[in-house]
Amino acid sequence: MTKYAGRRAVVIGEATGIGLAIAKRLVEGGAQVVLTARTAEERRGLCAELGSTAQVVPPSGVTACLGPGGEIDLLFADSVATACQLRSSLRDGGAVVLTAPGPPSAAVQALASELVSRGIRVNAVAPGCIEAPGGGGTPLPPLGRLGAAEEVARAALFLATDATFTTGGHLPVDGGLSRP
Template structure:
């Protein structure tokens, strides 16, 4: 399979879950991929799984110093970028009354500030005909209890995507977003969950999602790659991958 032959991609947060699923499909299709992460075990596991076509780089999206270094690494390693996937993210849940400044800053630093400045650093490397795909969330437009800060970070991310789409269209660069709902990933998208909490969260997701199941990382990857590579007359669009959750699709009668 050579669908992505001669293409070069950067994926932030690419060592596990949805980011890794995107990387797998790109590598299988013949692309050269550079992906980032922070956890040393995940970095090594991703390198072992993806092989020589992948450049796995330790980089903290919350650090502007790391972002600057990442830009230099991408320039030296890939030279240019066809597809940029802004996928790194963190979620810490809790009611508004219990949110700490530390938690607030941590989520905005990764999900919003880090995403913004990563794109800014990569812009000179994106070539005409390239594309950016953000991973936002169904939470960016819904008011689920306990998700105030996380929802705010993702709503800001979607706003960035819309503005970038209008700013970059004249350069031949498309900007879109995928909006996942409840997706099966190693962390279930929430930092610090115990296995019991993950099981409870999974049950809630299955109950609330009209399709009555979680999505897979690969289902998100296929949607992200559609926007990146196939949707060549599409920009400024957010594609839900949520089993009908945000669209309030009626669940079938029991």
């Protein structure tokens, strides 16, 4: 599958769970991926798991990894502040997807408004009730089960690549917990 061929993506946040699921789908689709991981042990393991089209770097190493003039097509970040730090590296027409729980904040809306003139879309996917190792005691959402990181990854990739006329959006992926 080459759905993401020719695209450069950066995934910042947890290198397990949702971030890893996003990175795996991007690599499978032919993208060049930069993923952050905090420890050297995590980075070694993720490099082996993702293969040669992925670079796994410490969170502080993303800008250096991109190099001078390095541009990003797709940015997946766990906070608006992180996305703002890399906004100058975003290619016109690119996309930012924030993976943060809760409703969209004024900061998400402000970033979407700032980048719209460059054709860059900014959306948020709000995960909730996601399976976690040893995470017992989590209340079940109306769908009656916990979600998987892969389900959130599919929603995030939809916002990044298929929702081409959507910006400032907020997509809850929480099994119905956020419904009124």
